Amino acid sequence: MTITTEFRLRSSVLPLVSIPETLPPDEIVCSHSLCIEPNAQVFIVEINAEDDVSDAQLAALDEVVSVTPFGERDDTIVYKLTVELDDSIAPAFDPERFESVKMKSTLITSEGWHETKEFPDYETFHDFHTTFENHGISLDLVSITPEPSSSNDPTGDGLTDRQREALELAVSRGYYESPRQVSAAELAEVLDISQPSLSNLLRRGERQLLTSSLEIQQPLNTLSR
Structure with a gap:
């Protein structure tokens, strides 16, 4: 049984919160992320075109290593941003720790990340929660929804x-x-x-x-x- 969770991550050193903190957008959407080395991660983000953010403004941010515009989609500009992670939180973003977790959506504001993720079970979510808390990133759970089994009693044990x-x-x-x-x-x-x-x-x-x-x-x- 998989579970879908909605939660908020809060920390001043979370990647990309510097964009809504210092530039015009109130929020940005992250649709994909990829760890390329222990302290660096690539993020695919969408920024509202009306906010008129330039490549130079993004590149000037301390955490941003490189900026690659991908084009426009639905009145947003899509960028690939390579970001240097803060040493204090980098281990929490190690993809090998939670390779079975699927990211569904991430909304980034100056207050942190609002994420929806799919976990294979409660134990994996608990480990995820503990890992982020141990690295100084607060996790506030909004909702947790189990996906029902495909049959009423697949194991034959009689449990609901x-x-x-x-x-x-x-x-x-x-x-x-x-x-x-x-x-x-x-x-x-x-x-x-x-x-x-x-x-x-x-x-x-x-x-x-x-x-x-x-x-x-x-x-x-x-x-x-």
Whole structure:
């Protein structure tokens, strides 16, 4: 099950925030990025043509190594910008750490980045979140949406999608470790449900897994949610 996340990154040393900070655009759109060496990254960005930003203005920014205009598209000018990353955050942008993560869109303002990304699972998103926080980049989660399984019960274990989602998150975040690495309240917040609802999902999911693995017939009055 993949998950789609929307979040905001905040740090004064994030790449490209210098453009809306010092030049006319209030925001720019980044459609693609590529790491070419540990401390340098290429970004494909779109800047509104009405903002009248010149190649020279972009090249004059301290972080920008080179500027290549690609042409115009839908009243925007497309550029390829090679940017030198700040040493403090460069490791967080190492593509090998999160090669399975897909960028869907990035909006860059003077306050930071507003991103939508697709992650293969909750554990990868948790690692991504932790990595950026450890490098001084605050991540504020806006939304997190799981993509439903293609069938109602592809594994044959009898779990509902919501039960599986809660159990996978709990396992990936260390809820079942001793001592626990995360609280039920924190898991409930990620899933945007109440703590009692989270506990109910986990309890029913655990019971279903035990019943399925031990081949125990459930009582007839058991309700599945």
